[in-house]
Amino acid sequence: MSTPWEAVIGLEVHAELATRTKIFCGCPTTFGQPPNSQVCPVCAGMPGALPVLNAEAVRMAALAGMALGGIVADRSRFDRKNYFYPDLPKGYQISQLAMPIVSGGHLDLPLEEGPKRIRLIRIHLEEDAGKLVHRGSSGLAGATHSLVDLNRAGVPLIEIVSAPDLANAEEARLYLQELRLVLLTLGVNDGRLEEGSLRCDANVSVRPAGTLALGTRVEIKNLNSFKFLQKAIESEIQRQIRRIEAGEPIVQETRLWQEDKGTTVSMRSKEDAADYRYFPDPDLPDVVLDDAWRAAVSKGLPELPAARRERGVAAGLSRSEAHQLAGDPALWHLLETVVGHGTPLRDAARWLLGEGLGCLADAGLDAEAVLDRAGGFARLIELVRAKRLATPSFRKLVRDVLVHGAEPEALAHERGLWLEPDDGSSARIVDEVLRSLPDQVAQWRSGKHQVRGFLVGQVLRALKGKGDPATVGPLVDRWLETPTAD
Numbered sequence: 001m002s003t004p005w006e007a008v009i010g011l012e013v014h015a016e017l018a019t020r021t022k023i024f025c026g027c028p029t030t031f032g033q034p035p036n037s038q039v040c041p042v043c044a045g046m047p048g049a050l051p052v053l054n055a056e057a058v059r060m061a062a063l064a065g066m067a068l069g070g071i072v073a074d075r076s077r078f079d080r081k082n083y084f085y086p087d088l089p090k091g092y093q094i095s096q097l098a099m100p101i102v103s104g105g106h107l108d109l110p111l112e113e114g115p116k117r118i119r120l121i122r123i124h125l126e127e128d129a130g131k132l133v134h135r136g137s138s139g140l141a142g143a144t145h146s147l148v149d150l151n152r153a154g155v156p157l158i159e160i161v162s163a164p165d166l167a168n169a170e171e172a173r174l175y176l177q178e179l180r181l182v183l184l185t186l187g188v189n190d191g192r193l194e195e196g197s198l199r200c201d202a203n204v205s206v207r208p209a210g211t212l213a214l215g216t217r218v219e220i221k222n223l224n225s226f227k228f229l230q231k232a233i234e235s236e237i238q239r240q241i242r243r244i245e246a247g248e249p250i251v252q253e254t255r256l257w258q259e260d261k262g263t264t265v266s267m268r269s270k271e272d273a274a275d276y277r278y279f280p281d282p283d284l285p286d287v288v289l290d291d292a293w294r295a296a297v298s299k300g301l302p303e304l305p306a307a308r309r310e311r312g313v314a315a316g317l318s319r320s321e322a323h324q325l326a327g328d329p330a331l332w333h334l335l336e337t338v339v340g341h342g343t344p345l346r347d348a349a350r351w352l353l354g355e356g357l358g359c360l361a362d363a364g365l366d367a368e369a370v371l372d373r374a375g376g377f378a379r380l381i382e383l384v385r386a387k388r389l390a391t392p393s394f395r396k397l398v399r400d401v402l403v404h405g406a407e408p409e410a411l412a413h414e415r416g417l418w419l420e421p422d423d424g425s426s427a428r429i430v431d432e433v434l435r436s437l438p439d440q441v442a443q444w445r446s447g448k449h450q451v452r453g454f455l456v457g458q459v460l461r462a463l464k465g466k467g468d469p470a471t472v473g474p475l476v477d478r479w480l481e482t483p484t485a486d
């Protein structure tokens with residue numbers, strides 16, 4: 001029997017902070033601008049240019065640290081990480097080594113069987129490097145020349161380093177999804193893996209199951225989608241197991257995921273911190289934060305996804321409904337706005353998921369675009385709750401209310417869908433319809449209760465769209481259950 005192996009995985013996530021300007025200069029951070037259009041002497045690494053720290057980047061890093069349960073340091077420090085690469089004009093990256101802004105913390109994975117806590121080691125601030133564009137081929141190999149775009153150089157990043165607490169590729173994917181959602185909810189990152197504003201490296205090793213010593217770890221870079229992250233880790237775990245079982249050593253190295261080959265390939269031997277000759281950056285003072293500052297920042301903490309899901313489930317939503325709503329901060333904001341108009345959370349959520357989302361998708365709008373229609377949507381729900389509108393009528397009106405901002409009451413009158421308070425006319429029609437169907441009524445009385453659906457349908461038809469199964473059903477039941485003289 002072969003040895004059972006277990007994987008040990010930790011993730012390093014780089015998240016670009018959603019500041020308007022770069023971390024040490026006033027250049028804008030807008031994505032997709034013409035190359036080298038957002039560059040100044042500071043981020044281009046000109047001699048004599050001095051960095052000035054962006055306070056908003058510090059606030060966002062601290063906010064992320066607080067949301068993730070870490071300790072925001074009284075004093076943190078910037079270091080120079082020295083290496084040469086053409087996208088790094090200074091010859092060093094300003095980062096944090098010994099004194100990061102946040103230490104510790106955790107992220108709870110929302111597993112089906114209950115949350116699993118993944119510890120965080122640290123969160124530190126640093127600047128992004130520029131971007132190389134290779135010409136003459138799709139990658140570096142075979143390129144005839146390479147161009148440098150420094151628009152991204154100096155964009156603020158936080159690097160979030162997890163402990164090696166992840167046990168498989170699935171957990172790693174969930175971790176990145178949940179972390180992305182927390183950062184999106186905080187408004188500190190836009191979550192766009194495809195644009196590179198959220199990037200992930202994975203450290204993977206394997207060991208005999210149940211043992212404690214860590215095996216030699218391999219770092220996998222360039223995991224720019226949830227799918228690639230999961231596939232790359234799965235493939236790397238299998239590669240390491242095959243090597244160990246064949247008696248070959250695991251080399252500590254950095255590997256790249258290659259989607260077309262379905263495997264990781266060696267990129268370079270892994271460097272250690274000592275290789276970078278880190279030292280404190282003499283151009284930047286220490287970042288000193290006090291309790292009053294931290295208290296002010298913590299006031300900006302929104303309700304986090306885990307708490308939202310919990311509240312949704314407590315209000316009667318299914319787990320998947322709660323996940324869907326809390327999984328989209330804009331959608332949750334719309335939900336909260338509807339609830340703010342007095343609709344119970346459960347009703348607001350059900351109608352939003354059941355009808356609202358479809359309307360938005362058809363109109364090509366996101367939830368943020370219809371926030372000012374939330375009041376109309378809430379009143380439309382209230383009309384159904386108050387039985388002024390039949391459930392099917394809601395579906396006929398929701399698009400005009402949510403997408404076009406129509407007034408629900410006026411629209412219901414205009415379309416002839418408004419229901420007057422029941423004056424007994426529904427009961428009268430139930431009576432008429434059921435008396436006209438003696439055979440089906442007899443079937444029901446002989447125990448064939450499936451005929452009830454047909455009877456309710458006939459009454460709704462007679463009510464010409466003004467009836468509601470929720471009110472007609474009980475009237476039909478009452479009629480059927482009342483013993484008759486004949």
Ligand SMILES: [Zn+2]
Nearest residue numbers: 025027040043
């Ligand atoms: Zn600049």
